[in-house]
Amino acid sequence: MATTxxxxxxxxxxxxxxxxxxxxxxxxxxxxxxPSVAERVADELRLQLAEGALLPGARLTESTIxxxxxxxxxxxxxxxxxxxxxxxVVRHPNRGVFVASLEAGDVHDVYTVRRAIEVSSLRxxxxxxxxxxxxxxxxxxxxxxxxxxxxxxGTANQHFHGAIVALAGSRRLNSxxxxxxxxxRLFFHKATVDAHFYQHxxxxxxxxxxxxxxxxxxxxxxxxxxxxxxxxxxxADVHGEAGTA
Amino acid sequence: MATTxxxxxxxxxxxxxxxxxxxxxxxxxxxxxxPSVAERVADELRLQLAEGALLPGARLTESTIxxxxxxxxxxxxxxxxxxxxxxxVVRHPNRGVFVASLEAGDVHDVYTVRRAIEVSSLRxxxxxxxxxxxxxxxxxxxxxxxxxxxxxxGTANQHFHGAIVALAGSRRLNSxxxxxxxxxRLFFHKATVDAHFYQHxxxxxxxxxxxxxxxxxxxxxxxxxxxxxxxxxxxADVHGEAGTA
DNA sequence: AATTTAGCGATTGTTCAACAATCCTTCGAT
DNA sequence: ATCGAAGGATTGTTGAACAATCGCTAAATT
Numbered sequence: 001m002a003t004t005x006x007x008x009x010x011x012x013x014x015x016x017x018x019x020x021x022x023x024x025x026x027x028x029x030x031x032x033x034x035p036s037v038a039e040r041v042a043d044e045l046r047l048q049l050a051e052g053a054l055l056p057g058a059r060l061t062e063s064t065i066x067x068x069x070x071x072x073x074x075x076x077x078x079x080x081x082x083x084x085x086x087x088x089v090v091r092h093p094n095r096g097v098f099v100a101s102l103e104a105g106d107v108h109d110v111y112t113v114r115r116a117i118e119v120s121s122l123r124x125x126x127x128x129x130x131x132x133x134x135x136x137x138x139x140x141x142x143x144x145x146x147x148x149x150x151x152x153x154g155t156a157n158q159h160f161h162g163a164i165v166a167l168a169g170s171r172r173l174n175s176x177x178x179x180x181x182x183x184x185r186l187f188f189h190k191a192t193v194d195a196h197f198y199q200h201x202x203x204x205x206x207x208x209x210x211x212x213x214x215x216x217x218x219x220x221x222x223x224x225x226x227x228x229x230x231x232x233x234x235x236a237d238v239h240g241e242a243g244t245a
Numbered sequence: 246m247a248t249t250x251x252x253x254x255x256x257x258x259x260x261x262x263x264x265x266x267x268x269x270x271x272x273x274x275x276x277x278x279x280p281s282v283a284e285r286v287a288d289e290l291r292l293q294l295a296e297g298a299l300l301p302g303a304r305l306t307e308s309t310i311x312x313x314x315x316x317x318x319x320x321x322x323x324x325x326x327x328x329x330x331x332x333x334v335v336r337h338p339n340r341g342v343f344v345a346s347l348e349a350g351d352v353h354d355v356y357t358v359r360r361a362i363e364v365s366s367l368r369x370x371x372x373x374x375x376x377x378x379x380x381x382x383x384x385x386x387x388x389x390x391x392x393x394x395x396x397x398x399g400t401a402n403q404h405f406h407g408a409i410v411a412l413a414g415s416r417r418l419n420s421x422x423x424x425x426x427x428x429x430r431l432f433f434h435k436a437t438v439d440a441h442f443y444q445h446x447x448x449x450x451x452x453x454x455x456x457x458x459x460x461x462x463x464x465x466x467x468x469x470x471x472x473x474x475x476x477x478x479x480x481a482d483v484h485g486e487a488g489t490a
Numbered sequence: 491a492a493t494t495t496a497g498c499g500a501t502t503g504t505t506c507a508a509c510a511a512t513c514c515t516t517c518g519a520t
Numbered sequence: 521a522t523c524g525a526a527g528g529a530t531t532g533t534t535g536a537a538c539a540a541t542c543g544c545t546a547a548a549t550t
Contacts, residue, residue, distance in 0.1 A: 036338065037533065062502070072534045074319060077503090081323055085330035093281065094502055094541050112415040116365035170357040176421060282504070307531070317505045322532090339512045339531055 037071055041079035044069060049088055049099065050182070052189040056101030060089065086179050088186065102187040104236065111232040113180055117173055118164050118228065119221050122212065126167030131212055133163040138209045141202050153198045154188065160205050164224070187235075201231075282316055286324035289314060294333055294344065295427070297434040301346030305334065331424050333431060347432040349481065356477040358425055362418055363409050363473065364466050367457065371412030376457055378408040383454045386447050398443045399433065405450050409469070432480075446476075 035043070045065075048054045060080070066073040080097050083089040090100045102110065125131075137160035144152035158181050165177040204227045211220035280288070290310075293299045305325070311318045325342050328334040335345045347355065370376075382405035389397035403426050410422040449472045456465035 034338075073502095074535090075533065078322065078326055081326040082330065085327065093279075095543090096502070109415050109417050112413055113417045113421070116362050116413070116418065120361035120365060168357055168361070170354050172354050172358045172425075173361060176358070180417075318531095319506090320504065340514090341531070 038075050038078035042082045050185055054099050056099050058099045060097045107235050115228050119225055121165045121168035122221050122224055123217050124168045125217055130167045134209050137163045138205050157201050283320050283323035287327045295430055299344050301344050303344045305342045352480050360473050364470055366410045366413035367466050367469055368462050369413045370462055375412045379454050382408045383450050390447055402446050
């Protein structure tokens with residue numbers, strides 16, 4: 001059992017104060033929608049989550065975060081509500097919130113969502129710009145591979161799948177996909193994958209992209225489906241499978 | 246433009262106090278997870294939303310709801326955050342939260358999500374119990390039709406589609422579908438449909454169910470897809486189409 | 491010695507009261 | 521009639537307070 005220690009790396013955001021919001025002396029020049037403090041707190045936590053400053057299982061203490069970020073506990077609470085709705089964090093009533101961690105079952109669950117959303121979106125075909133975005137993500141991945149930039153390869157891969165979902169042109173699907181990708185990112189920190197983990201992806205992505213560009217949607221969809229299945233297997237391996245039930 | 250009047254029916258929950266939670270004198274017999282006050286507030290609002298006590302576009306004033314439900318403004322705020330994450334309510338910064346309403350574009354968007362999720366789930370086939378649940382929803386609809394119970398027919402229809410998604414056995418897909426259905430329910434209040442609106446559904450549902458039971462997943466999926474397309478068209482009609490963009 | 495019990499400290503859940511910021515409206519000036 | 525300046529109302533955020541609950545430690549019981 002790779003159960004993460006709940007006390008590991010409890011939120012010590014040290015001096016990471018919230019970015020000032022320009023003190024607003026010179027009047028809001030544009031109706032740019034200034035994010036509320038609660039949102040900025042959520043953003044900050046999301047960031048720390050994404051870059052692995054907060055590991056799965058870590059406990060987030062309200063008062064600590066409130067102090068570190070210089071906001072009220074109540075505001076932190078609202079931020080928690082947001083993160084919880086995104087499944088990035090789990091609330092244990094009366095015990096606190098903890099950084100979420102994908103269990104074996106969750107991996108399969110997440111891939112079930114991805115299969116549904118990505119395949120359906122790909123079948124939509126999308127606009128030429130949409131297809132171009134997919135192609136761009138493929139190239140981004142190739143460049144990252146050429147530079148042997150592990151992190152960039154992973155990012156490019158997420159861009160690729162994000163671009164596929166974007167083909168459907170649905171706000172809701174996009175936001176669902178964004179959440180799923182955020183969840184997976186969380187998981188990847190536990191599973192620091194080695195170089196060739198992503199290498200396979202690059203070829204697959206390109207092949208899918210080519211089929212898409214050629215308008216062979218069925219073939220593209222089949223390829224994507226196969227890719228997702230393989231990817232899930234690999235993820236399950238990394239995690240240490242325990243009977244998906 | 247059927248723009249709903251923002252002041253219409255602002256939350257006057259009158260005497261709808263929150264249901265007491267047993268005062269907890271006799272110690273919690275089971276670890277039944279007592280929902281927090283914020284959750285109960287969200288539940289109450291969700292209920293009023295579902296039964297049309299709060300119409301789309303209506304404004305929800307923090308202080309009013311706090312008083313009516315006998316809770317603090319801060320707690321109402323947390324409830325709002327939850328509802329907003331479910332898209333049942335929209336936050337206009339510094340202006341308040343309003344009951345969400347589906348615009349023309351949203352209808353298409355919602356159906357895009359449904360096509361992705363429902364078709365994919367149906368293709369999974371599911372367990373015998375899952376299929377039985379689908380069948381049960383069909384029968385429920387028939388009974389409701391026999392009794393000419395408009396409301397019950399609609400409910401049965403939602404059960405039917407919920408059961409289809411449940412075939413995939415994915416927590417996440419289920420919760421996504423639940424949200425989508427909640428959004429649609431919201432919309433239906435604006436579009437009080439006439440009797441034969443649902444009548445067509447019953448035949449379709451049964452046909453899909455039969456294909457599913459026969460193991461003809463591809464055919465079932467095609468039927469479902471066609472159904473969703475037709476349903477979207479009808480919804481768009483009711484709404485008063487304005488060019489889906 | 492092992493197990494249960496009781497008590498303690500810490501943290502969450504919730505309330506309350508205050509104040510700044512912002513928006514909408516109304517009124518008044520031009 | 522148009523524009524701009526108060527005014528009022530509501531949201532956004534804070535800080536402090538207190539009850540409820542949890543986990544742990546130490547005492548008490550068998």
